[in-house]
Amino acid sequence: MFLSARLRLLLPLTSLTLLVSATAKLRDGGNFNLLPFHIDLSPQLPHLKSLVQQTQLPEKALYATGPEKGMQLDVLKELKSEWVGSYDWDKEQEQLNSVSHFTAQIENITVHFVHEKSENPNAIPVVLLHGWPGSFHEYLPVVKPLTETSSTGISYHVVVPSLPGFSFSSPPPLNWTIDDTARVYNTLMTQVLGYEKYALHGSDWGSGVGYSMYNSFNTSVRASHFIFLPFLPPTATEIEANNITLTDDEKFSVARTEEWWTNDHGYFLIQGTKPNDIGLALYDNPVGILAYVGAEVLRWSDPRAGTPPSLLNSTNLLTLVSLYHLTHTFLSSVWIYAQNANVLSTVYTKALTDAPMLYTQYKYNLQFWPEEYVAKVGNLVAYNAHDFGGHFPGLDNPPALIEDIRSMAKYFKA
Numbered sequence: 001m002f003l004s005a006r007l008r009l010l011l012p013l014t015s016l017t018l019l020v021s022a023t024a025k026l027r028d029g030g031n032f033n034l035l036p037f038h039i040d041l042s043p044q045l046p047h048l049k050s051l052v053q054q055t056q057l058p059e060k061a062l063y064a065t066g067p068e069k070g071m072q073l074d075v076l077k078e079l080k081s082e083w084v085g086s087y088d089w090d091k092e093q094e095q096l097n098s099v100s101h102f103t104a105q106i107e108n109i110t111v112h113f114v115h116e117k118s119e120n121p122n123a124i125p126v127v128l129l130h131g132w133p134g135s136f137h138e139y140l141p142v143v144k145p146l147t148e149t150s151s152t153g154i155s156y157h158v159v160v161p162s163l164p165g166f167s168f169s170s171p172p173p174l175n176w177t178i179d180d181t182a183r184v185y186n187t188l189m190t191q192v193l194g195y196e197k198y199a200l201h202g203s204d205w206g207s208g209v210g211y212s213m214y215n216s217f218n219t220s221v222r223a224s225h226f227i228f229l230p231f232l233p234p235t236a237t238e239i240e241a242n243n244i245t246l247t248d249d250e251k252f253s254v255a256r257t258e259e260w261w262t263n264d265h266g267y268f269l270i271q272g273t274k275p276n277d278i279g280l281a282l283y284d285n286p287v288g289i290l291a292y293v294g295a296e297v298l299r300w301s302d303p304r305a306g307t308p309p310s311l312l313n314s315t316n317l318l319t320l321v322s323l324y325h326l327t328h329t330f331l332s333s334v335w336i337y338a339q340n341a342n343v344l345s346t347v348y349t350k351a352l353t354d355a356p357m358l359y360t361q362y363k364y365n366l367q368f369w370p371e372e373y374v375a376k377v378g379n380l381v382a383y384n385a386h387d388f389g390g391h392f393p394g395l396d397n398p399p400a401l402i403e404d405i406r407s408m409a410k411y412f413k414a
């Protein structure tokens with residue numbers, strides 16, 4: 001019997017402890033109150049559906065624009081009718097629960113995470129780090145495959161934590177930064193789960209957290225893979241001035257980066273400066289979250305979304321957005337921008353570690369760092385590229401992400 005996820009978060013720690021003491025057969029994870037966790041947001045669903053149903057949208061678009069001006073009305077209308085129509089939350093929730101979930105208390109934060117162990121006892125522990133507007137959900141397509149032994153004998157014990165303030169992890173204090181999250185995650189891996197040495201993969205804010213872990217915990221983080229970095233990417237002019245030659249796909253990615261800085265980072269400025277404005281406006285507004293977050297997810301992904309190998313179709317998009325609404329975390333999620341001003345460092349410093357770092361450029365990602373720049377910040381051993389996929393490869397190119405993460409294995413030294 002499981003408590004509803006929402007209820008569980010609201011319960012004070014003491015009653016939680018009493019409630020679960022009977023089931024505490026698992027390792028106790030030290031004093032971290034490690035508990036199995038089951039998602040049950042179904043009681044929230046009628047509220048979500050009625051809000052979606054009651055939301056009025058314009059009959060026809062004010063101007064005939066494409067996605068370059070933001071969410072398109074016809075796309076939004078289609079998603080909205082699917083949400084109250086054929087979309088089946090219970091079925092999606094069952095999928096989310098098909099992996100094992102846990103919570104632990106670390107430094108006053110309730111950390112929610114997925115943990116799937118490989119049957120191979122010598123599997124490499126790996127932690128997969130998501131960003132905004134993502135969640136643990138974006139990695140689910142790669143979790144089980146990574147636990148299985150590949151044709152070259154590689155397997156992983158996979159951990160996917162929710163950032164503090166996202167999904168089922170509790171919101172952190174006001175002064176919390178990604179370095180604090182990095183410390184908490186290292187505690188999760190080493191002390192709660194007992195993985196003394198592990199690998200990591202990071203994207204978006206998860207790359208900021210992951211890079212901090214790579215830099216600060218050099219005895220435990222023994223390989224890392226990134227698709228994004230917490231450094232200001234160079235402009236096309238800077239790349240040229242440095243005589244760096246690019247492939248055609250890389251030139252495309254540079255243009256995409258410039259486009260993001262010119263026309264697509266308004267959200268970044270709002271969330272960094274006035275997180276309450278957008279956070280409260282959309283807090284209990286599911287169609288609003290869908291318009292805002294959905295448009296970004298689509299713009300930042302491969303335009304072939306939904307066609308193989310991409311799993312980024314309307315169902316997965318609605319699940320991602322439903323999670324933000326049903327867990328009431330849209331507000332706390334946008335605060336990460338305000339809590340980490342100047343996250344993109346202008347100074348390229350080398351991490352204090354000899355652990356290998358791998359980097360992959362997905363053609364449709366929203367920022368691009370040439371190999372020469374990536375090599376400045378870590379012990380770069382491999383720089384790869386995929387011509388399919390964007391900012392959320394766990395959804396829009398899972399086979400490629402599996403390949404990337406597996407490619408860390410030959411560099412990992414336990």
Ligand SMILES: *[C@@H]1O[C@H](CO)[C@@H](O)[C@H](O)[C@H]1NC(C)=O
Nearest residue numbers: 013106107108109172173174
């Ligand atoms: C932990 O949370 C409790 C209750 O919210 C608070 O009183 C305490 O100051 C917090 N401790 C730290 C170290 O933030």
Ligand SMILES: *[C@@H]1O[C@H](CO)[C@@H](O)[C@H](O)[C@H]1NC(C)=O
Nearest residue numbers: 108172173174175176177180
């Ligand atoms: C952040 O605030 C907490 C109290 O909420 C305090 O204990 C802690 O020292 C502060 N940390 C920093 C880095 O200022």
Ligand SMILES: *[C@@H]1O[C@H](CO)[C@@H](O)[C@H](O)[C@H]1NC(C)=O
Nearest residue numbers: 238239240241242243244245
């Ligand atoms: C780039 O190449 C030009 C012409 O060969 C040379 O003058 C310049 O110093 C080079 N710049 C860098 C940063 O290597």
Ligand SMILES: *[C@@H]1O[C@H](CO)[C@@H](O)[C@H](O)[C@H]1NC(C)=O
Nearest residue numbers: 141310311312313314315316
């Ligand atoms: C989207 O893909 C998932 C598999 O990831 C599938 O279960 C679902 O039916 C698809 N949705 C649509 C609308 O095709």
Ligand SMILES: *[C@@H]1O[C@H](CO)[C@@H](O)[C@H](O)[C@H]1NC(C)=O
Nearest residue numbers: 215217218219352353354355
């Ligand atoms: C780890 O970092 C420390 C500095 O904090 C450095 O002295 C040490 O050489 C590093 N160790 C490894 C294995 O990279």
